[in-house]
Amino acid sequence: MPCRITWLHIVLVVISGHCWMHRAAAQPSYALEPTVIEYDADPSWPQYPDHVSREGWVSGMAVDAEDRVWFVKRGPDPVQVYTADGRFVRTWGKGRFVDPHHLRIDPDGNVWIADFGLHVVQKFTPEGKLLLTLGTRGQSGRDASHFNRPTDVVVTSSGDIFVTDGYGNRRVVHFDKDGRFVKAWGEYGSKPGQFILPHAIVVDSKGVLYVADRNSGRIQLFTQEGKFVEQWSNVIMPWGLSITADDQIWVCGSTPHWWRRHGKYQEYKDQIVMRFSTDGRVRQLWGLRLGQSKESLKPGETIGVHCIVQDSQGNLYIGDIYGERAQKLVPVTKR
Numbered sequence: 001m002p003c004r005i006t007w008l009h010i011v012l013v014v015i016s017g018h019c020w021m022h023r024a025a026a027q028p029s030y031a032l033e034p035t036v037i038e039y040d041a042d043p044s045w046p047q048y049p050d051h052v053s054r055e056g057w058v059s060g061m062a063v064d065a066e067d068r069v070w071f072v073k074r075g076p077d078p079v080q081v082y083t084a085d086g087r088f089v090r091t092w093g094k095g096r097f098v099d100p101h102h103l104r105i106d107p108d109g110n111v112w113i114a115d116f117g118l119h120v121v122q123k124f125t126p127e128g129k130l131l132l133t134l135g136t137r138g139q140s141g142r143d144a145s146h147f148n149r150p151t152d153v154v155v156t157s158s159g160d161i162f163v164t165d166g167y168g169n170r171r172v173v174h175f176d177k178d179g180r181f182v183k184a185w186g187e188y189g190s191k192p193g194q195f196i197l198p199h200a201i202v203v204d205s206k207g208v209l210y211v212a213d214r215n216s217g218r219i220q221l222f223t224q225e226g227k228f229v230e231q232w233s234n235v236i237m238p239w240g241l242s243i244t245a246d247d248q249i250w251v252c253g254s255t256p257h258w259w260r261r262h263g264k265y266q267e268y269k270d271q272i273v274m275r276f277s278t279d280g281r282v283r284q285l286w287g288l289r290l291g292q293s294k295e296s297l298k299p300g301e302t303i304g305v306h307c308i309v310q311d312s313q314g315n316l317y318i319g320d321i322y323g324e325r326a327q328k329l330v331p332v333t334k335r
Contacts, residue, residue: 030335039286039316039329041300045086046326052091053077058319058326060103060113060152061242061307064126069309069317071326072103072113079103079111079128084311086328092128102200102240102307106155114163116149121163132179134163142169144181152200154209160224162209164198172198172211172226185226190216193228196259200241200307202249204278210249212238217256219276232280236272240307240319248283249276252308252318271302273316286329288318297323 046069048054056075063069067084078093078100093100098117105111110131111124119140123132135147142148148168155161159177171186186195199214208229209222218233219241239253254268271288291301303322310316316329 034333037284037286038332039300040332042086042328042330043299045328046080046082047086047088049088052080052088054324056324057304057306057321058324059101059306059321061240061309061317061319061326062103062105062111063309063311063317064105064109067311067313069311069326069328070103070105070111071307071317071319072097072100073324074100074321075324079113080326084313084315084328090127101150102152104153104155106159107157110155112153112155114150114152116151116167119147119149121147121150121153121161134161134175134179140168142171147173151198154201154203156203156207156224157205162201162203162224164201164211166195166198170195170198172201172209172222174224174226183226185222192220192231193222195220199239202241202243204243204247204249205245206247206278208278210241210243212241212251212253214238214253215259219251230280232276235282236274237268239305242307242309244310247278248310249278250274250308250310250316251276252305268304271305273305273308273318291323294323297325299327300329302327 053076056073058071058073060072068081070081072078077091078097080091081089097115101114101116103113114121118137120133120135120137140148147165150163151166152164161175163173165171165173170188171184173184174182195213196216197214198211200212202210207224211220213220217237218231219238220231221229234256237253238251242250252273254270271290273286275284277283289301291297291303302320305318306321307319314331319326
């Protein structure tokens with residue numbers, strides 16, 4: 001039997017449509033409670049004093065137990081320290097480095113800097129007193145007492161030291177807490193346990209080592225005896241690594257690409273930061289605007305993001321080499 005549309009049907013449709021639009025209007029199309037984390041750059045951080053130079057690549061960063069932010073610059077005032085709200089604390093190291101690459105703070109609060117130009121990794125007090133030198137200053141090599149352009153260092157809770165001897169030798173070198181050579185592993189190659197360029201290294205609370213093999217677009221995991229565990233690839237070109245007290249791994253770099261293609265080298269095509277859990281799952285992603293020149297950079301833009309750390313309040317700090325800037329990224333909590 002054919003269905004007849006009556007005025008009653010029309011009235012019911014209009015009423016139901018009106019009710020639906022009323023309910024839709026009462027339910028906004030955006031989240032009232034945040035479901036993602038965004039960041040805004042703090043343009044007032046850090047507050048450089050007049051006597052401290054802003055020049056130089058910001059290649060390494062660390063946060064100490066007091067939430068003070070340390071970074072090393074390839075410039076006139078290499079080591080600089082600021083509070084989380086941007087106040088200047090100290091600087092040191094003038095004339096003592098050639099190519100400082102990454103900076104780390106060990107469990108005792110000592111400062112470690114890998115200098116690939118001098119072929120050494122050095123340990124300092126927070127005030128800048130030299131305590132230990134690994135490698136032979138000014139001499140490259142591949143043995144127990146020589147590096148070839150080392151890139152990074154990490155110190156475990158027991159005091160063991162691991163160095164990524166990266167630009168030249170493509171290996172990880174293990175020293176004991178007194179700086180005595182233990183062993184080394186790695187060689188050039190794309191297979192698991194080999195390296196294209198080991199660029200950064202961190203260790204988690206269980207003692208697992210994470211190595212950013214930058215130019216191959218992967219992070220490799222090892223035991224402290226040098227046994228390969230697994231690798232995370234095709235996710236990010238990892239330039240810098242850091243790890244929080246609860247084993248959240250922050251990585252900065254760019255989306256994956258071939259390092260050399262069509263006869264040209266491409267360092268990056270964009271700028272991103274990511275947070276991983278120790279099982280390799282991506283927990284967070286944030287994109288940074290790729291700047292065009294150092295002179296025209298706006299807050300939040302970078303040209304070669306190289307290092308990343310997070311403080312206890314959830315703020316991120318990033319170091320930029322070609323933009324020559326350290327920046328603070330603050331989580332957005334209000335619309």
